[in-house]
Amino acid sequence: MPWMGEVDVGEIGTQAAVLDEAAVLEIFRGTGALLSGHFELRSGLHSDQYVQCALVLQWPVRTARLCGELARRARRAGWTAETVIAPAMGGLFVGHELARALELRSIFAEKQEGRLVLRRGFTIRPGERFIIAEDVVTRGGRVQETIEIVRAAGGVPVGVAVLVDRSGGAARFEVPTIALLRMTPTVWTPSECPLCAAGSRPEHPGS
Numbered sequence: 001m002p003w004m005g006e007v008d009v010g011e012i013g014t015q016a017a018v019l020d021e022a023a024v025l026e027i028f029r030g031t032g033a034l035l036s037g038h039f040e041l042r043s044g045l046h047s048d049q050y051v052q053c054a055l056v057l058q059w060p061v062r063t064a065r066l067c068g069e070l071a072r073r074a075r076r077a078g079w080t081a082e083t084v085i086a087p088a089m090g091g092l093f094v095g096h097e098l099a100r101a102l103e104l105r106s107i108f109a110e111k112q113e114g115r116l117v118l119r120r121g122f123t124i125r126p127g128e129r130f131i132i133a134e135d136v137v138t139r140g141g142r143v144q145e146t147i148e149i150v151r152a153a154g155g156v157p158v159g160v161a162v163l164v165d166r167s168g169g170a171a172r173f174e175v176p177t178i179a180l181l182r183m184t185p186t187v188w189t190p191s192e193c194p195l196c197a198a199g200s201r202p203e204h205p206g207s
C-alpha cells in the first residue's frame with residue numbers, strides 16, 4: 001500500500017513522536033490553555049497564571065499525542081499495569097487516551113456526596129496493578145483519593161501520570177509521578193495580591 005508512506009505518523013499517530021518540554025508547551029500555548037491575567041484558584045489564593053487543561057483536551061488528536069508521550073515515559077520507567085484509573089472530570093480524557101496508548105483498561109472515579117467513589121459497575125481485582133491519570137495536579141488531593149480507592153479494594157498503584165504538575169513540587173505520592181509540565185505558579189493570599197492592590201478583580205477560570 002504505497003500511500004501509507006505518505007502518512008506522517010508523527011502528526012496523526014498517538015505514540016510515534018517524542019514530545020520534549022518545548023513541544024508540550026507549544027501544544028498548551030497553541031490551544032490557549034496557559035492563561036495570563038488575574039485568577040482566583042480553587043484554593044482561594046490569587047495568581048497571575050492559570051492552566052485551563054480543558055482547552056487542550058477539547059482537541060482529541062493533541063490529547064492523544066500528549067498521552068502517547070505519557071505512555072512512552074511510563075514504558076521507559078518500566079511500569080507494568082493492567083488498568084488506568086482517573087478522577088472525573090479532568091482526568092477522564094487523560095486516562096482514556098493513556099489506556100489506549102498502553103492498550104489497558106480505563107476506569108474512573110467520580111464525586112458522590114463530596115468524595116470520590118467507583119460507580120457504574122467498575123471493579124478493582126485484588127492485586128490488579130493501576131496507573132492513576134490526571135490532567136492537572138494542584139495539591140494532589142484527588143490523585144491521593146484515587147490511590148486510596150485502589151488500595152482499599154486491594155489493587156496496587158504503580159505510578160501517577162499527569163499532564164501538568166503545578167504544585168511546585170508540593171504534591172508527592174507514595175508511587176512515582178510522571179508529569180509532562182512542572183510549574184511553580186506565583187500565588188498570593190487575596191490581601192497580599194498585588195493585582196488586587198492595583199484595582200483589578202480576579203477571574204474564576206475553573207468554573
Ligand SMILES: [Zn+2]
Pocket residue numbers: 038046047190193194195196197202
Ligand atoms: Zn488578586
